[in-house]
Amino acid sequence: EVQLVESGGGLVQPGGSLRLSCTTSGFTFITRYMYWVRQAPGKGLEWVSEINTAGTWTNYADSVKGRFTISRDNAKNTLYLQLNNLITEDTAMYYCALDRRGNARGQGTQVTISS
Numbered sequence: 850e851v852q853l854v855e856s857g858g859g860l861v862q863p864g865g866s867l868r869l870s871c872t873t874s875g876f877t878f879i880t881r882y883m884y885w886v887r888q889a890p891g892k893g894l895e896w897v898s899e900i901n902t903a904g905t906w907t908n909y910a911d912s913v914k915g916r917f918t919i920s921r922d923n924a925k926n927t928l929y930l931q932l933n934n935l936i937t938e939d940t941a942m943y944y945c946a947l948d949r950r951g952n953a954r955g956q957g958t959q960v961t962i963s964s
Contacts, residue, residue, distance in 0.1 A: 853955030871945030
């Protein structure tokens with residue numbers, strides 16, 4: 850059974866930082882591209898970032914480029930997302946996923962940006 854468990858969310862002020870983690874099991878992590886998607890209140894799922902199997906190629910939505918960094922540890926079957934210079938528009942539930950549309954994702958971790 851595929852399991853994706855996100856953690857690391859919280860309430861931070863604008864300009865703050867968070868590091869999200871996604872621990873995985875039930876599939877061969879090292880063979881899969883991995884994705885982060887998010888869902889803001891009242892909106893649909895939004896693709897945020899993706900990373901290749903080796904962690905040598907990454908891609909970001911324009912809205913987060915230069916502020917977020919995706920990475921992975923294949924030895925630990927874990928995906929990460931470093932969030933810097935957070936803005937209120939980043940408030941959302943963040944999910945790690947096995948595809949860009951978020952069709953296979955975890956339960957999510959809430960990120961709230963507020964002063």
